[in-house]
Amino acid sequence: MKRFVPMVAIDVATKQEAIDLFDKLMVKPQPIVKIGMELYYGLGQVIVKEAKKRGFKVFLDLKLYDIPNTVHRAMAAIGRLGIDFTTIHAAGGSEMLIAGLAGLEEGAKEAGVEPAKLLAITQLTSIDEKILHEQQHVDLSLIESVQSYAQLAEKVGLAGVVCSAHEIKAIREVTGDDFLCVTPGIRPTHAIKDDQKRVVTPAQARIDGSNAIVVGRPITQSFDPVAAYQEVQKAFLNEEEEK
Numbered sequence: 001m002k003r004f005v006p007m008v009a010i011d012v013a014t015k016q017e018a019i020d021l022f023d024k025l026m027v028k029p030q031p032i033v034k035i036g037m038e039l040y041y042g043l044g045q046v047i048v049k050e051a052k053k054r055g056f057k058v059f060l061d062l063k064l065y066d067i068p069n070t071v072h073r074a075m076a077a078i079g080r081l082g083i084d085f086t087t088i089h090a091a092g093g094s095e096m097l098i099a100g101l102a103g104l105e106e107g108a109k110e111a112g113v114e115p116a117k118l119l120a121i122t123q124l125t126s127i128d129e130k131i132l133h134e135q136q137h138v139d140l141s142l143i144e145s146v147q148s149y150a151q152l153a154e155k156v157g158l159a160g161v162v163c164s165a166h167e168i169k170a171i172r173e174v175t176g177d178d179f180l181c182v183t184p185g186i187r188p189t190h191a192i193k194d195d196q197k198r199v200v201t202p203a204q205a206r207i208d209g210s211n212a213i214v215v216g217r218p219i220t221q222s223f224d225p226v227a228a229y230q231e232v233q234k235a236f237l238n239e240e241e242e243k
C-alpha cells in the first residue's frame with residue numbers, strides 16, 4: 001500500500017515562524033507540509049510559494065464547505081496553485097463534492113499543473129460520539145458515519161478521506177485498495193490531553209493502515225522540531241520492517 005511521508009501541520013501565525021519551520025524541516029525524507037486556515041487566511045498564496053520554493057509537497061487544508069457553485073470556483077483557484085493535496089467536507093453532499101473536484105481539475109488544467117488529490121473530511125478528529133449524538137443529532141455511530149462519508153467520497157471520484165486511524169478498518173471494508181486514508185489526531189503519547197478526541201500513535205496508525213499521518217503541535221511546539229519529526233517519521237514508516 002502507498003504510504004506518504006508524514007504531513008506536518010504548520011499551524012503558526014506569522015510568515016517568519018512558518019519559514020523558520022520550513023527551513024528546519026528541510027531534512028531527508030522531506031515531510032509534506034500542511035498549510036491550514038490560520039496561515040493561509042493570514043498570508044495567502046505567498047506561503048504556498050515559500051513552501052514550494054523549498055521543494056516541499058504541499059497539503060492545502062482549507063476544508064471547503066459551501067454551495068456547489070462557490071466551492072467550484074474556490075477549488076478552481078486552489079487548483080491553479082499547483083499544490084498536492086486539499087480538502088472538502090463530505091457533509092456538503094455529492095453535488096458539492098462533484099463541483100469541487102471539477103473546479104480543482106479545471107484550475108489545474110488552466111495552470112498546466114497536475115491536479116491535487118482531493119480528500120473528504122469525514123468527522124473531525126476533535127469530534128467524539130457524545131458530540132455527534134448530542135450536538136449534531138446524528139443517529140449513526142461515529143464509525144458508521146465516517147464509513148458512509150468515505151463511500152460517498154469514493155463514489156464521486158475523490159482520492160480519499162481524512163479520518164482517524166480508528167476508522168481505517170471500517171473504511172477499507174467498503175472502499176477500493178487505492179482509496180487514501182489520511183489521519184490526523186496523531187499523538188506520540190496518549191498522555192497529551194488537548195482538543196483532539198480520537199487519537200492514535202504514529203506506530204499504531206501504521207499498523208492500522210494509514211496512508212499518511214498528519215502531525216502538528218507535537219512537532220511544531222517541540223523544543224526540537226526536527227528530532228520530533230524524525231521520531232514520528234521512523235515510527236510511522238518503520239523502514240526496517242519494510243525490508
Ligand SMILES: O=c1ccn([C@@H]2O[C@H](COP(=O)(O)O)[C@@H](O)[C@H]2O)c(=O)[nH]1
Nearest residue numbers: 009036123124125184185214215216217
Ligand atoms: O479531522 C481533522 C482534520 C484536520 N485536522 C488538522 O490536522 C492538524 C492536526 O494538528 P495537531 O496539532 O497535531 O492536532 C490541524 O492542522 C488540524 O486542522 C485535524 O486535526 N482533524
